[in-house]
Amino acid sequence: MKALIFDLDGTLVDTVYAHVIAWQQALAEAGMFIEGRRLHRLIGMSGDLFTRSATLELDRDISLSESKAIQDRHGKLFSKLLPEPRLLPGARELMRFLREKSIPFGIATSGRRPEINPALDKLGLGPDAVVVERREVAHGKPEPDLFEACRQLLDVRAEESFVVGDAVWDLLAARRAGMLGIGMMSGGYGEDELNKAGAFRVYKDPADLRRSLDELGMLHS
Amino acid sequence: MKALIFDLDGTLVDTVYAHVIAWQQALAEAGMFIEGRRLHRLIGMSGDLFTRSATLELDRDISLSESKAIQDRHGKLFSKLLPEPRLLPGARELMRFLREKSIPFGIATSGRRPEINPALDKLGLGPDAVVVERREVAHGKPEPDLFEACRQLLDVRAEESFVVGDAVWDLLAARRAGMLGIGMMSGGYGEDELNKAGAFRVYKDPADLRRSLDELGMLHS
Numbered sequence: 001m002k003a004l005i006f007d008l009d010g011t012l013v014d015t016v017y018a019h020v021i022a023w024q025q026a027l028a029e030a031g032m033f034i035e036g037r038r039l040h041r042l043i044g045m046s047g048d049l050f051t052r053s054a055t056l057e058l059d060r061d062i063s064l065s066e067s068k069a070i071q072d073r074h075g076k077l078f079s080k081l082l083p084e085p086r087l088l089p090g091a092r093e094l095m096r097f098l099r100e101k102s103i104p105f106g107i108a109t110s111g112r113r114p115e116i117n118p119a120l121d122k123l124g125l126g127p128d129a130v131v132v133e134r135r136e137v138a139h140g141k142p143e144p145d146l147f148e149a150c151r152q153l154l155d156v157r158a159e160e161s162f163v164v165g166d167a168v169w170d171l172l173a174a175r176r177a178g179m180l181g182i183g184m185m186s187g188g189y190g191e192d193e194l195n196k197a198g199a200f201r202v203y204k205d206p207a208d209l210r211r212s213l214d215e216l217g218m219l220h221s
Numbered sequence: 222m223k224a225l226i227f228d229l230d231g232t233l234v235d236t237v238y239a240h241v242i243a244w245q246q247a248l249a250e251a252g253m254f255i256e257g258r259r260l261h262r263l264i265g266m267s268g269d270l271f272t273r274s275a276t277l278e279l280d281r282d283i284s285l286s287e288s289k290a291i292q293d294r295h296g297k298l299f300s301k302l303l304p305e306p307r308l309l310p311g312a313r314e315l316m317r318f319l320r321e322k323s324i325p326f327g328i329a330t331s332g333r334r335p336e337i338n339p340a341l342d343k344l345g346l347g348p349d350a351v352v353v354e355r356r357e358v359a360h361g362k363p364e365p366d367l368f369e370a371c372r373q374l375l376d377v378r379a380e381e382s383f384v385v386g387d388a389v390w391d392l393l394a395a396r397r398a399g400m401l402g403i404g405m406m407s408g409g410y411g412e413d414e415l416n417k418a419g420a421f422r423v424y425k426d427p428a429d430l431r432r433s434l435d436e437l438g439m440l441h442s
Contacts, residue, residue, distance in 0.1 A: 017245070017257035020238045021302065035309055035426070036238035037409045081242065088256055188258045190411030205256070 001217045003156040004098065005147050005179070007165035008109035010044065010187030012091040012206060013119045015082060016166070017188070019043050022078035023054070026070050032058055040188060044167030046110050046140020047071045075115070085119040088186045090207025095123050097210055103218055104154045106130030108146040108163075130154055142169040144177035151177070162216065164209065168197040182209070182216070222438045224377040225319065226368050226400070228386035229330035231265065231408030233312040233427060234340045236303060237387070238409070240264050243299035244275070247291050253279055261409060265388030267331050267361020268292045296336070306340040309407045311428025316344050318431055324439055325375045327351030329367040329384075351375055363390040365398035372398070383437065385430065389418040403430070403437070 010016040023039045034054050042050050051067040062070075098105045107125070109116060112134050120131065130153045137145035151161050163174035166187025174181035175198050183194025183202040194202045201216065203209040213219050231237040244260045255275050263271050272288040283291075319326045328346070330337060333355050341352065351374045358366035372382050384395035387408025395402035396419050404415025404423040415423045422437065424430040434440055 014256045017238055017241045017261070021242055024238070033307060035235045035307075035407060037235075037407050037426075040238070040409055086254060086256075186256060186258050188261055188409060190414040192413035193411040205258075 001162060001180075002160040003104040003106075003151070003154050003162070004218070005150045005154070005161055005163050006105065006107050007044070007163070007167070007170045007184075008107055008111055008116060008119060010166035011164055011170075011184050012088060012094075012107075012123060013085045014088050014186065015078075015085060016040070016043055018078055018082040019074075022074050022081055023050070025077050026073040027051075027054065029073060030066065030070055032060070034058070041168075044110065044141060044165070044169040044187070046134065046143075047074075049140065079115075085122060087119075087122050089205045090210055091205075092122065092124055094206040094210045095125060097213075101219070103213075104130075104156060106132065106150040106154050108132045108150040110134050110140050110146070141167075142172040142176070144173045147173055147177045147179060151179070162200075162218075168193065171197040171199055174198075184209070222383060222401075223381040224325040224327075224372070224375050224383070225439070226371045226375070226382055226384050227326065227328050228265070228384075228388070228391045228405075229328055229332055229337060229340060231387035232385055232391075232405045233309060233315075233328075233344060234306045235309050235407065236299075236306060237261070237264055239299055239303040240295075243295045243302055244271070246298050247294040248272075248275065250294060251287065251291055253281070255279070262389075265331065265362060265386070265390040265408070267355065267364075268295075270361065300336075306343060308340075308343050310426045311431055312426075313343065313345055315427040315431045316346060318434075322440070324434075325351075325377060327353065327371040327375050329353045329371040331355050331361050331367070362388075363393040363397070365394045368394055368398045368400060372400070383421070383439075389414065392418040392420055395419075405430070 006012060020036050020039045027034055032055055042053050051070050055062045132146055132150045134140055137149050139145045147163050158178035161179045162182050163170060163179045164182045166184040171181040180200045181198055183199030185191060186205045191202045203212060227233060241257050241260045248255055253276055263274050272291050276283045353367055353371045355361055358370050360366045368384050379399035382400045383403050384391060384400045385403045387405040392402040401421045402419055404420030406412060407426045412423045424433060
């Protein structure tokens with residue numbers, strides 16, 4: 001195995017719970033109550049698909065402009081809740097370790113610049129880092145576009161690339177891209193949920209993943 | 222089976238995600254960063270045990286007065302985040318149904334009055350309802366005291382009582398009280414995590430539980 005393609009939210013930065021609350025408040029302001037658990041399990045989808053999926057069971061159709069307004073409001077509430085991103089344990093050290101070992105890696109995120117810049121800074125990822133953001137591809141997760149674009153930039157084959165993500169949507173998109181998925185429990189999914197979605201291995205957080213790179217066949221001496 | 226003993230937070234009201242954020246902020250203000258997933262999995266413990274467990278791995282001891290200050294701060298942040306409790310789907314209807322069918326039930330919560338009063342009101346539970354709160358027993362969950370006190374008020378035996386809760390701490394306390402546990406996914410745990418903690422059955426939310434009372438042997442005639 002040659003390369004690692006990372007999701008960002010919930011995988012390297014601790015943002016999932018704040019996203020749940022921000023989505024719940026944004027939807028509530030639009031008159032829609034959706035419980036936390038359901039929102040939690042939808043996070044990691046692209047924003048468009050998210051609002052459509054979240055409101056699907058409410059017996060109420062949602063227009064594209066309404067969806068856009070809720071997404072904007074979510075963004076504002078989210079930055080109020082979490083003005084500064086917090087890295088998950090071992091995230092920065094993992095990035096540094098991969099660079100030192102010359103293991104190719106990239107970030108493929110449903111987030112957008114400039115919102116993701118503070119997280120990339122904290123991870124120590126400069127302008128030379130391989131980062132694919134939502135805007136650069138036609139479709140968000142669980143479509144495979146983000147991972148596929150990142151793989152091309154890294155110039156590796158799908159079958160020698162791992163996708164590392166915290167949501168079942170990462171694992172679904174990984175399988176559709178022909179890549180093996182690694183589940184991260186740091187987004188709040190249980191280990192079995194990630195395994196059942198097809199994760200080859202499941203780790204607690206980036207520190208746990210770094211300690212386990214040998215069992216992934218990533219350390220070729 | 223004769224009686225149902227309910228946890229409140231995450232089981233009948235949708236409060237778990239706001240609790241995660243409130244704990245995370247309160248701890249961060251005290252200089253301690255703990256990731257969302259870990260806080261999520263500790264919720265449902267009594268507050269004292271929670272702060273001690275949460276800070277255990279931080280290589281830093283916490284005094285009783287510091288723990289008390291963090292708990293107070295959590296309470297304030299929580300009511301700012303969620304000024305009004307929201308019921309989980311079908312919670313009020315479940316309470317009404319149990320009353321109509323004369324099935325004995327009670328609430329056994331780590332919460333305290335007056336904080337829990339708005340939730341009890343929304344559930345339609347008046348002064349005649351059986352409610353045991355944290356203050357009325359010596360030890361919070363995962364000690365069995367709350368469930369044991371509720372069982373005594375309901376005047377049923379342990380082996381004919383189900384405990385309904387969303388956290389592994391409810392299921393652990395239920396087993397220690399000699400009662401069968403029913404897991405609720407509405408607090409954000411995965412189904413397998415609840416099954417592995419000993420849940421006899423797992424349901425999505427109160428509406429799902431109500432539709433399934435027959436498979437619990439609760440409907441006699």
